[in-house]
Amino acid sequence: MPRRPLTSVRHPLWRIAALLGLLWTLAACMSPPQWAMAALPSQVRPDDSFSTLDLAWQDPTRDRAVPARLYLPSSAQTAPVPLVIFSHGLGGSREGYSYIGRDLAAHGMASLHVQHVGSDRALWQGNRLTTALRLMQAAGDDEAVARVQDLRFALDQLLASDYARQIDASRIAAAGHSYGANTTLLISGAQVQRDGETLQFRDPRIKAAVLISSPPFYGEPDFSPILQPIRLPSLHITSTADVINVPGYHSEAIDRIKVFDAIGSTQKLLAVFKGGSHSMFTDRLNTGGAELNPMVKQATRELVRLFLQEQFHLPAQRMALTTWRDRHAAILDGLRQGESPTALMRP
Template sequence: MTMRRRLLLQAGLAGLGALALARQGLAQPAPWRAEEFDWHDGGRDRSVPVRLYTPSAEAPSALPLLVFSHGIGGSRRGYSYIGQHLAGRGIASLHVQHVGSDRALWFGNLLSLPGRLRQAADPSEALARVHDVRFALDRLLAEPGRRFDAQRLAVAGHSYGANTSLLLAGAALPGYEGLHEARFKAAVFISAPPLHGVARPEAALAAVRLPSLHVSCTEDVIRVPGYYSEASERVRLFEQTGSAPKLLALFEGGSHSVFTDRPGTGGVVANPRIKAATQALVGDFVQAVFDGAAPAEALAPWRAAHAGLLADFRSA
């Protein structure tokens, strides 16, 4: 039987959440709630834990939905500031946990950590992540009593999760054919690593056609055992992506992990400011796409409000 845990963050819990956000300098969202489900994909005999953020009040119409994929070593409880913000403005956010590349990697013998990370980055796990997202989306849309707008769906992810989102958005990698999820109308790639090992990454990325938002920072360097990636590779991936339209928001400073829930990374002052700007940016972008508006024009007020944080902002 599927275990379901409802976490209604109200009263005392809501007060604690608001206090934590205030301490980080993040805007407090409108009322929201979070629910956790421990789903199981019987076809693959694989656990798919998820966390769903929705408005706490009943919506008058079907909710738009964003599905979020975490980075390596993350969990369904990560990137909560994005989920809370979206739910507070009427957009549901489903955060999928990928067993095999989740937080369990950090537990165990430190000497074997590099091996666990290599296994988590194996092509089989990259493929499993895509199917995790598709399974979770199908399961949620089929939940009785739920109302989600199947015409307003978006996918997003950070780091490894951004690569997962790229495959779902149509990136044509050899050996990963047929993974494009046509139901998604927009994609958000946060700190997307380059497609290492792909003979022609520009051709693979050119196949991504849906509107996309790329988010990074000038110190977005990936350093994990056995892997290194320069910040400039995030910009190059944006340039090679075939999306129309596409936007790049590049923050000054920061770090690769500044977009996670970890406080202080990338600078004690910069961290909450980048998070606050990122949550608003993601919300404004997907809302613009869902509304049929030109994202670059719709984001002009956001760009003006956060100009002091930006090293670069482009649209194409």
Template sequence: MLVGGFAAGVATRTIRPVEAAAEDVRIADLDWVDARRDRWVPARLYWPPPGATAGPIPLIVFSHGLGQSRMGYSHLGRHWAANGFASLHVQHVGSDGSVWAGNPFEILDRVNGAADEREAIARAADMSFALDCILDQGSAFAASIDRARIVAAGHSYGANTTLLVGGARVVRDGRILDRRDTRFKAGIVVSAPPFYGERDLHAVLAAVAMPTFHVTATEDVIALPGRRSPVQDRLDVYEAVGTTRKALAVFQGGSHSIFTDRALTGGVRLNPQVKRATAEGALAFLDLAFRGDPGPLASWSETWRPILAVTPTAYPVAAPSRPPSRRDRPRS
């Protein structure tokens, strides 16, 4: 385990397969406390290997699903870091693995507490606070991060969190609850549940303006104590997001937990395919969002067409204003 002090950027590198590059991905566990909220915000950082990218390093801030932790979704963190994106996995202490611990007869109460609106807002605040910390001038990583390419990402409950920092909002007692953080320039939305209790999804998501890549599967059904959500909810979230700069990928088969670290759910053969395709598809979409280049997403769609029920279509783009090229990152 490596900790701080490895943030220096490298100007050149040799392109190599992700499997080889991932071995050199550097990992740091970071334990922060938000004193203002008296809340612990732990995180795990996956940092690109030396030479993985030229110039400033883009950053993905990842939010886990209900009952997960900073240790989860390692396949995404390692893949993204191996391809030149730092990946910061935030743990939300009010809705992490503690949900499953304790008296089994009280699990419904713990799930309801974790899914409470106050925790949903606290999770969005965790994302912003973690970003504050990693970008702080005292951070060993701040000088190397490209602030024009900061991405919010998440699975399940974390997908809702991603949409909240991207501009989703609700009205309570005549007051708008808005946790938008404009430092996030794009979003990766994996298996987003509905915003439970909200009748007008379009009103909640209309203000989401950042480019968003949505990922789900035809068997992506959420079944939690007291909560069940069919795959149609994922499609409805995609349709309701206000921006036209969005794309949707739907895998054939799969499951809701196929996107987690579980190795068997969704099928022994399909599971690793969906994991790799999701990791690669996110980066292909970010080429579109940040470079205006639809080519990588089109190539990705063709490569993974055999397991896709819905193939993402690139939205129209203007000529890019800045040149950072994915050719500066190793390809799988």
């Protein structure tokens, strides 16, 4: 392949996004547009323990809007709270993964859900015949980089806003699902070699990572050189049916496990649920099975909270990992730990 500028969608950096397994959402174009639109969650209603704030930021250096939704605990009014910054999957929005954001906020952790306008729910709008093309363009190299820049910009804005005094800037984690998981990998320290150049987007403010259904780096036979530089504590969540199956691209659930194995940090935990689907971790209600879906969501939000409580040193309401495993044994296929687990991961 001829060498091209980084801004060209045909540059090999395309593999970071388009060939990461992010094209799973192309399957959506084979169904009515309601398939995607029905997945969008309704307006989140605030709870007494937290408030829900929609933010509309604009990055002037990139001429790019960066909308976000902040779930802010009421306890932040008296003492700064930890923060999780969340990146949605291809075709998602700031409204997504509300079951995680609400739960974290209800337990004393702020959750900032960033909307990536180049790969958000607007992809589902317009001519159905060109949906596939829009998705392909959204998975280009420019958008892969822009997503990481979105997270950095959102952090900059929040920590310079009136809400800054309510956020503990020393306790920040990144999280994401699918495309968002790969965005999280990049901001956590993943490094890609292209044309003799090391591409890396690590943000030192990120202290831990939550990776849900993280796709592999297609075209890369060995994940280790890419993911070994990630030394942050990480939580990985998947299922035995977390399969990406798109014409031209196929990825079995074992690929999520390969990502876990390749991560450099030994402080890591992998949870694998039985059955399900790649999209059941979104706010959609029936994917992966009408009965299984809510049970997996309950177990997922509990485990994310448990992991982050340990990372952020929040002992209140902490659930032991063994207790979590026993509670969800019926839907859990396996639980793996790193070689040098944190206190959270010890029985």
